[in-house]
Amino acid sequence: MNSLTKKVIVFSLNSDLLAASLSEKLGGHLGQYSSRDFPDGESYLRIESNVENSHCIVVADLSHPNKKYLPLIFLLDTLKELGAKSVGLVAPYLSYMRQDRRFIDGEAITSKLFAKSISKHIDYLVTVDPHLHRYHSLDEIYSVPSVVVQGAPVLAQWLKGQSNLFLVGPDSESEQWIISIAKVSGHSFVIGEKNRKGDRDVEVSLPDLSAQAGLAAVIIDDVISSGQTILSCISALKKKGIKDIKCAAVHGIFADGVDQSLLESGLSSLITTNTITHPSNGVDISSVLVEPVIECLSKVKGVSI
Template sequence: MTIIMSASASQALAGALARKLEVPLAGVDYDRFPDGELFVSLNDPEIVRDERVILVGSTASSDAHIELLLLQDAVREAGAGSVVTVIPYMGYGRQDKAFEEGQPVSARAVARAISTGTDDVVVVNPHEDAVCDFFEPRATPVDAAGVLAGALPADLTDPVFLSPDSGAIELAETVSKAYGDGETDYFEKVRHSGTDVEITPSDVDVAGRDVVVTDDIIATGGTMSEAVSVLHERDVGRVFVTCVHPLLARSAHSRLVRAGVEAIYGTDTLERPVSRVSVAPALADVLGTEQ
């Protein structure tokens, strides 16, 4: 039997995945000791004995990383037959190389730690698929971008799907294909200095057309808000923003609204107010074959 368990940051997604796979969602208590250290406790340890346990936990903070490691250890201690760790959003995953001499490869460091407590790993839309090579055994990347189409209005006018750069055009193509209509293009970035980046749409005419800007993650929203402002200078219709991972740190949401974004749609890899669609179906396609 397969059993789903959730870290505290991914409870809605874990529930959706359990419903999709039609398997039990086991209870977990999350707490802190008086000194601030994290604590997890399985409600019914016996239920996992000799079973396949799928742990679902995004790691958007250092605490979330530690909590996931504790949860892995708890199910191992309870006698789980096998452990599959699903990372809907992988924190530290964008640091896939040392930017300067003497710096760590952060994605590798956290991947090594997670690998010690699991038999398999699944990562939703890692910043680069190569990050999965840091896990032992190698993690499986899952592309959930297609589910974003389900959040979009059905009445988009002659839509254009734009990716943040030419290297991410496949993201825009995936969402456009899932929506069933639309042209795809990308933004061109010209970096004049470390902080001065000029952003323009590549070739497509956006005048009077609805535009969907797609990205894997929105962090501060700075670059994307600049891109949206350029679109409005070109008499665009409505502008929608979609992303797999709606991190939306600090004032990102209001920054995008001020730039003229009609709506922001994300998935539940990070459970935010804009999380309008679930990646559970995409995960179920990968995980459901081994029940």
């Protein structure tokens, strides 16, 4: 590891295991701070580590972001005030990417507003598989250097070496993603067809699976939010006679406790990466964050590697 990373201090807003793993791989160390709420609900924060002339990284899962926003801003700005040479944000899950245009007059384009606000407090951003729908790049809304990390290679490496299974992409949108994973993992795959009738009314149909008889199915997705697509895919697999069904995803949001519904529907295992802290975390994403962090550090003004 280069000399720059020896000055790295990694702070965790809410992702302790990921922060610890990233810190170890960077050759840095974990930062310490204490926080609590006053009786009136305001925040107290004290940085306990000496951060002067250090490169600080804050690891923060930004799912369900509203309660996390102020604590994050207070932490980022206090690190700068205390003399950190740089302050970067590793947001393994990046929120406020959904509203990327004004669909109805008067609507707030919250993706732009959030990006503009966060950019004022950080020197760079590293994130994993953000929802880039109408944006081609985070550079369109973030004014600091940013790197988007793909989660597919991590899932592919996790799958590699596992036998007697095939991969399932629940819809055509997942096809390119599944193909890239299958090339590395060496497994066959099928792609389903999704018919969305409403936010919570989804029907998935699958092709003939006679060639996969006796194999376990692993449904692969980038993010599980409402879980309705996965539930429908499980049902479709059962109708095709597949008995062993697993599911793996990069981001597990699991709105309204749908993770329990997924397990009760017949999944033999539910695995996610640790972009969002959850009991299903079975794949560590930190290995693919190291080089992007170093890349961003190299772009920080006044920093040389």
